[in-house]
Amino acid sequence: xxxxxxxxxxxxxxxxxxxxxxxxxxxxxxxxxxxxxxxxxxxxxxxxxxxxxxxxxxxxxxxxxxxxxxxxxxxxxxxxxxxxxxxxxxxxxxxxxxxxxxxxxxxxxxxxxxxxxxxxxxxxxxxxxxxxxxxxxxxxxxxxxxxxxxxxxxxxxxxxxxxxxxxxxxxxxxxxxxxxxxxxxxxxxxxxxxxxxxxxxxxxxxxxxxxxxxxxxxxxx
Ligand code: DX5
Ligand code: ZN
Numbered sequence: 001x002x003x004x005x006x007x008x009x010x011x012x013x014x015x016x017x018x019x020x021x022x023x024x025x026x027x028x029x030x031x032x033x034x035x036x037x038x039x040x041x042x043x044x045x046x047x048x049x050x051x052x053x054x055x056x057x058x059x060x061x062x063x064x065x066x067x068x069x070x071x072x073x074x075x076x077x078x079x080x081x082x083x084x085x086x087x088x089x090x091x092x093x094x095x096x097x098x099x100x101x102x103x104x105x106x107x108x109x110x111x112x113x114x115x116x117x118x119x120x121x122x123x124x125x126x127x128x129x130x131x132x133x134x135x136x137x138x139x140x141x142x143x144x145x146x147x148x149x150x151x152x153x154x155x156x157x158x159x160x161x162x163x164x165x166x167x168x169x170x171x172x173x174x175x176x177x178x179x180x181x182x183x184x185x186x187x188x189x190x191x192x193x194x195x196x197x198x199x200x201x202x203x204x205x206x207x208x209x210x211x212x213x214x215x216x217x218x219x220x221x
Pocket of ligand 2: 009032033034065197
Protein backbone atom coordinates (compact mmCIF):
# COMPACT_ATOMS: atom_id res chain seq x y z
CA UNK A 1 0.00 0.00 0.00
CA UNK A 2 1.16 3.57 -0.63
CA UNK A 3 2.42 5.93 2.07
CA UNK A 4 -0.22 7.17 4.52
CA UNK A 5 -1.63 10.66 3.95
CA UNK A 6 -1.71 12.80 7.11
CA UNK A 7 -4.11 15.77 7.21
CA UNK A 8 -3.99 18.17 10.15
CA UNK A 9 -7.40 19.79 10.66
CA UNK A 10 -7.05 23.53 11.12
CA UNK A 11 -10.27 23.57 13.15
CA UNK A 12 -7.97 22.93 16.12
CA UNK A 13 -5.45 25.63 15.15
CA UNK A 14 -5.04 29.05 16.77
CA UNK A 15 -6.62 31.42 14.26
CA UNK A 16 -4.90 34.46 15.74
CA UNK A 17 -1.74 33.10 14.09
CA UNK A 18 -2.96 31.00 11.21
CA UNK A 19 0.20 31.54 9.15
CA UNK A 20 2.43 30.19 11.92
CA UNK A 21 0.04 27.33 12.58
CA UNK A 22 0.09 26.25 8.93
CA UNK A 23 3.87 26.51 8.74
CA UNK A 24 4.13 24.29 11.84
CA UNK A 25 2.56 21.43 9.82
CA UNK A 26 4.49 21.99 6.60
CA UNK A 27 5.56 18.32 6.64
CA UNK A 28 1.95 17.12 6.47
CA UNK A 29 0.62 15.78 3.16
CA UNK A 30 -2.60 17.78 2.97
CA UNK A 31 -4.57 20.27 5.07
CA UNK A 32 -8.11 19.45 6.19
CA UNK A 33 -10.51 22.41 6.21
CA UNK A 34 -13.74 21.93 8.22
CA UNK A 35 -16.70 23.99 7.05
CA UNK A 36 -19.70 24.06 9.45
CA UNK A 37 -22.94 25.99 8.99
CA UNK A 38 -24.70 25.67 12.35
CA UNK A 39 -27.52 23.70 10.63
CA UNK A 40 -26.10 20.46 9.31
CA UNK A 41 -24.00 20.31 12.47
CA UNK A 42 -24.55 22.21 15.74
CA UNK A 43 -21.47 24.37 15.32
CA UNK A 44 -20.16 27.16 13.09
CA UNK A 45 -16.66 27.45 11.75
CA UNK A 46 -15.72 29.54 8.70
CA UNK A 47 -16.31 29.71 4.98
CA UNK A 48 -14.74 30.19 1.57
CA UNK A 49 -12.96 33.45 2.45
CA UNK A 50 -10.90 31.84 5.22
CA UNK A 51 -10.28 28.86 2.91
CA UNK A 52 -8.92 31.28 0.29
CA UNK A 53 -6.66 32.83 2.93
CA UNK A 54 -5.35 29.38 3.87
CA UNK A 55 -4.67 28.78 0.19
CA UNK A 56 -2.51 31.92 0.01
CA UNK A 57 -0.41 30.72 2.96
CA UNK A 58 0.25 27.12 1.94
CA UNK A 59 0.80 25.16 -1.27
CA UNK A 60 -0.49 21.99 0.36
CA UNK A 61 -3.50 20.18 -1.05
CA UNK A 62 -6.66 21.54 0.63
CA UNK A 63 -9.19 18.87 1.56
CA UNK A 64 -12.40 20.81 2.22
CA UNK A 65 -14.97 18.98 4.36
CA UNK A 66 -18.39 20.55 3.90
CA UNK A 67 -20.57 19.92 6.97
CA UNK A 68 -23.31 22.11 5.56
CA UNK A 69 -26.82 21.90 4.18
CA UNK A 70 -27.31 22.44 0.47
CA UNK A 71 -23.64 21.80 -0.41
CA UNK A 72 -24.31 22.17 -4.15
CA UNK A 73 -24.91 25.86 -3.66
CA UNK A 74 -21.36 26.42 -2.39
CA UNK A 75 -19.02 24.22 -4.40
CA UNK A 76 -18.10 26.93 -6.95
CA UNK A 77 -17.10 29.27 -4.11
CA UNK A 78 -14.85 26.64 -2.56
CA UNK A 79 -13.35 25.70 -5.93
CA UNK A 80 -12.52 29.37 -6.47
CA UNK A 81 -11.09 29.57 -2.95
CA UNK A 82 -8.53 26.91 -3.89
CA UNK A 83 -10.03 23.64 -2.68
CA UNK A 84 -8.23 20.64 -4.20
CA UNK A 85 -10.79 18.14 -2.89
CA UNK A 86 -14.37 18.97 -1.89
CA UNK A 87 -16.15 16.44 0.33
CA UNK A 88 -19.88 16.77 0.97
CA UNK A 89 -22.13 14.73 3.25
CA UNK A 90 -24.56 12.31 1.62
CA UNK A 91 -27.03 13.15 4.41
CA UNK A 92 -27.12 16.74 3.08
CA UNK A 93 -28.30 15.86 -0.44
CA UNK A 94 -31.74 14.63 -1.56
CA UNK A 95 -30.77 11.16 -2.76
CA UNK A 96 -28.05 9.10 -4.39
CA UNK A 97 -28.74 10.52 -7.82
CA UNK A 98 -28.22 14.04 -6.45
CA UNK A 99 -24.95 12.92 -4.83
CA UNK A 100 -23.61 11.53 -8.10
CA UNK A 101 -24.63 14.70 -9.93
CA UNK A 102 -22.89 16.86 -7.32
CA UNK A 103 -19.72 14.76 -7.56
CA UNK A 104 -19.75 15.25 -11.34
CA UNK A 105 -20.22 18.99 -10.87
CA UNK A 106 -17.26 19.16 -8.49
CA UNK A 107 -15.07 17.23 -10.94
CA UNK A 108 -16.18 19.55 -13.74
CA UNK A 109 -14.78 22.42 -11.67
CA UNK A 110 -11.39 20.69 -11.80
CA UNK A 111 -11.60 19.63 -8.16
CA UNK A 112 -11.49 16.11 -6.70
CA UNK A 113 -14.86 14.95 -5.34
CA UNK A 114 -15.54 13.11 -2.11
CA UNK A 115 -18.49 12.08 -0.01
CA UNK A 116 -18.72 11.61 3.72
CA UNK A 117 -20.92 9.46 5.94
CA UNK A 118 -21.91 10.23 9.52
CA UNK A 119 -21.60 7.35 12.02
CA UNK A 120 -25.27 6.36 11.61
CA UNK A 121 -25.19 6.24 7.81
CA UNK A 122 -24.56 2.84 6.20
CA UNK A 123 -21.88 2.53 3.52
CA UNK A 124 -23.39 -0.42 1.60
CA UNK A 125 -25.51 1.65 -0.84
CA UNK A 126 -22.35 3.43 -2.01
CA UNK A 127 -20.08 0.46 -2.57
CA UNK A 128 -20.95 0.13 -6.26
CA UNK A 129 -20.78 3.89 -6.86
CA UNK A 130 -17.18 4.51 -5.85
CA UNK A 131 -15.90 5.23 -9.36
CA UNK A 132 -17.78 8.53 -9.16
CA UNK A 133 -15.65 9.68 -6.23
CA UNK A 134 -11.98 10.41 -5.56
CA UNK A 135 -12.35 10.16 -1.79
CA UNK A 136 -14.64 8.67 0.85
CA UNK A 137 -14.51 10.29 4.28
CA UNK A 138 -15.70 7.97 7.03
CA UNK A 139 -16.59 9.93 10.16
CA UNK A 140 -15.23 8.27 13.29
CA UNK A 141 -17.08 10.77 15.55
CA UNK A 142 -20.36 12.66 15.15
CA UNK A 143 -19.38 15.64 13.00
CA UNK A 144 -19.42 19.08 14.58
CA UNK A 145 -16.61 19.29 17.08
CA UNK A 146 -12.96 18.44 17.48
CA UNK A 147 -11.56 16.56 20.45
CA UNK A 148 -14.10 13.71 20.57
CA UNK A 149 -13.51 10.02 21.19
CA UNK A 150 -12.70 7.73 18.22
CA UNK A 151 -15.44 5.20 17.34
CA UNK A 152 -13.54 2.02 16.37
CA UNK A 153 -16.73 0.30 15.17
CA UNK A 154 -16.71 2.67 12.17
CA UNK A 155 -13.72 0.78 10.82
CA UNK A 156 -16.12 -1.90 9.59
CA UNK A 157 -17.11 0.64 6.91
CA UNK A 158 -13.45 1.13 6.05
CA UNK A 159 -12.98 -2.63 5.59
CA UNK A 160 -15.98 -2.83 3.25
CA UNK A 161 -14.74 0.16 1.27
CA UNK A 162 -11.21 -1.28 1.02
CA UNK A 163 -12.57 -4.52 -0.41
CA UNK A 164 -14.88 -2.76 -2.89
CA UNK A 165 -12.19 -0.31 -4.07
CA UNK A 166 -9.57 -3.04 -4.51
CA UNK A 167 -12.00 -5.40 -6.26
CA UNK A 168 -12.95 -2.67 -8.72
CA UNK A 169 -9.32 -1.59 -9.24
CA UNK A 170 -10.10 2.01 -8.23
CA UNK A 171 -7.84 4.54 -6.56
CA UNK A 172 -10.53 6.25 -4.47
CA UNK A 173 -8.97 7.30 -1.16
CA UNK A 174 -10.43 6.18 2.15
CA UNK A 175 -10.07 8.81 4.87
CA UNK A 176 -11.08 8.77 8.54
CA UNK A 177 -11.91 11.86 10.56
CA UNK A 178 -12.49 12.29 14.27
CA UNK A 179 -10.54 11.18 17.33
CA UNK A 180 -7.53 10.09 15.28
CA UNK A 181 -4.35 10.15 17.35
CA UNK A 182 -1.19 8.11 17.84
CA UNK A 183 -3.19 5.40 19.67
CA UNK A 184 -6.05 5.02 17.18
CA UNK A 185 -4.38 5.65 13.82
CA UNK A 186 -2.76 2.20 13.56
CA UNK A 187 -6.11 0.45 13.85
CA UNK A 188 -7.45 2.67 11.04
CA UNK A 189 -4.47 1.88 8.85
CA UNK A 190 -4.82 -1.86 9.40
CA UNK A 191 -8.50 -1.62 8.41
CA UNK A 192 -7.34 -0.28 5.04
CA UNK A 193 -7.51 3.47 5.43
CA UNK A 194 -5.26 5.66 3.23
CA UNK A 195 -5.69 9.11 4.75
CA UNK A 196 -6.04 10.35 8.32
CA UNK A 197 -7.41 13.65 9.62
CA UNK A 198 -6.05 14.75 12.99
CA UNK A 199 -7.03 18.02 14.64
CA UNK A 200 -6.42 18.18 18.36
CA UNK A 201 -3.85 15.36 18.29
CA UNK A 202 -1.57 17.57 16.17
CA UNK A 203 -2.35 21.12 17.29
CA UNK A 204 -2.23 20.46 21.04
CA UNK A 205 1.45 19.51 20.63
CA UNK A 206 4.21 22.06 20.88
CA UNK A 207 6.15 20.15 18.17
CA UNK A 208 3.50 19.56 15.51
CA UNK A 209 5.94 18.32 12.87
CA UNK A 210 7.10 15.56 15.22
CA UNK A 211 3.50 14.47 15.79
CA UNK A 212 2.79 14.42 12.05
CA UNK A 213 5.83 12.19 11.64
CA UNK A 214 4.76 9.96 14.53
CA UNK A 215 1.27 9.58 13.05
CA UNK A 216 2.80 8.69 9.69
CA UNK A 217 4.97 6.01 11.31
CA UNK A 218 2.04 4.57 13.24
CA UNK A 219 -0.06 4.47 10.07
CA UNK A 220 2.56 2.66 8.03
CA UNK A 221 1.40 -0.95 7.93
C1 DX5 B 1 -15.28 17.07 13.22
C2 DX5 B 1 -14.39 17.51 12.10
C3 DX5 B 1 -13.00 17.04 12.27
C4 DX5 B 1 -12.29 17.60 13.47
C5 DX5 B 1 -11.41 16.51 13.98
O1 DX5 B 1 -16.58 17.35 12.91
O2 DX5 B 1 -14.86 17.00 10.86
O3 DX5 B 1 -12.21 17.23 11.09
O4 DX5 B 1 -11.51 18.73 13.19
O5 DX5 B 1 -10.88 16.86 15.19
P1 DX5 B 1 -10.16 15.82 16.15
O6 DX5 B 1 -9.01 15.25 15.39
O7 DX5 B 1 -9.75 16.65 17.31
O8 DX5 B 1 -11.16 14.76 16.52
ZN1 ZN C 1 -13.47 17.14 9.11
